[in-house]
Amino acid sequence: MANPLSADALVAALRSEGVTVVEHSGWRTHNRNSKGSWGPVNGVIIHHTVTSGTSNSVSICFNGYSALPGPLCHGVIAKDGTVHLVGNGRANHAGSGDGDVLRAVVAESTTLPAPNQNDTDGNVHFYGFECVNLGDGKDPWPDVQLEAMVRASAALCRAHGWSAHSVIGHKEWTNTKIDPRGFAMADFRDRVAARLGAGPTGPSTTKPAAYQPFPGTEWFHKNPKSAIVTAMGKRLVAVGCSAYASGPGPQWTEADRLSYAKWQRKLGYTGAAADGWPGAKSWAALRVPHI
Template identity: 80%
Template sequence: MATPLSADALVAALRAEGVTVVEHPGWRTNNRNHKGSWGPVNGVMIHHTVTSGTTATVALCFGGRSDLPGPLCHGVIAKDGTVHLVGNGRANHAGSGDGDVLRAVAAESIALPAPNQNDTDGNTRFYGFECVNLGDGKDTWPAVQLDAMARASAALCRAHGWSAASVIGHKEWTSAKIDPRGFTMAGFREQVTARLARKPAASQASPASPATPTHQPFPGAAWFRKNPRSAVVTAMGKRLTAVGCSAYAEGPGPQWTDADRASYAKWQRKLGYTGASADGWPGAKSWAALKVPYVKEV
């Protein structure tokens, strides 16, 4: 358990992790503290919004709805990777969930129990990020957004001395929710772990402009298993070729193929992986080591 960060400390932690932060007017005093305690905190909860458009989503999450007053989270993470701060204190985002899950998060257990009861107030214990996505399984998660989500989560984990095991999805807190949808939380926690293994990024010179990473953020293990067609695949293939791990008869190109997987397996073996660890499916650590140049398209 930990004492929640002050508003200034939260902003500093996010910016130190390389996050582009926009402070919504009034966010520092926008909370539900009159309805219950805020803290001690145990972790970070990730949500999808079931909305589109940054401006409308930020307004909704700041003010809430007639049946659910705002703030609905602490920060909204837009498609372009910008984090819009909308609340500071208790927020209506987690609701009731499983106390066994809270105990596992507090213990930083790698294996979370499946939620089967709603007996614990999560709004007291978790920071919440609402991430702009329709949540229909079809709306894409841009790499820059996933990177910002991982950075924001890592910022809080770093500030509190937590591991990535302190980051969960809403669906892992209660069986009544399905968010976030479109990536696995296990894969996302790998991204957070990879971020925590690095030194914090320097504060950004301009907090109003999105950060552009030098290397392509890890899109998550599940992304590759969907046989994506993306410039990211081309960039990866060119990088694999450059490090002497090509299994391509032609290309590489944007469509993920068996040749990409065979080439990546060569890279894994070059790193010393064996057996199932060298199966050709990218993981966060081997991806970070490959240093694929950043491309906008995912």
């Protein structure tokens, strides 16, 4: 149980944990405090948005809609791992849930009871992160997004002195929800616990894989012939973003650009941001093996 972080403290906690933060205009005073209490806070709830695209998802979570005004969370975590802050204070994200679950979170219990009653207002007690995903069990969770979700959760736990057992999924709060879908919350909490054990800027407990550094957008505009292009193409095929009739091979071609555009759209980019020319964030998310 703790007092909610101030806007400045929240931003500082996230950035200390290595999270890339974007502050949406007006987020610092955007809340539903006039409709009920905000705090004491006891934990973090993870959601999926059932939307695609970063700008669309951020807009919906900031503004809400007629039946449920925004903010619909405190932060939106995009496919590329960026955390977009949209609210500071009470937010319409948790809704009613099980008081027994809240008591287990307060006690930082290693097990949660199955939610079977909706008798407690979760908007009072939980921070909420909406994570961009269609929630159909098929839309992938890029590693860079999951890592940002872990770090954002760990940042709040670290700031309040909580353990990873203070982080739950919306489906663990109420039996009326299924989110987040596509990964196990027990595994997610294990990652948060490992992150907390590593320290705010400490090394991961697992040796990281060696990935190819981003060669720069201009490098691709020069139509390179390189093993890096082949490795990139193989990763694009592996993540279901192939526009190749054959290959991929070492020569950069239009098929590479079209395949990369599919990858950008999969991450939620649109328009000119999904033109097929690699950028630093989308490249990092692709995790091309080091050549």
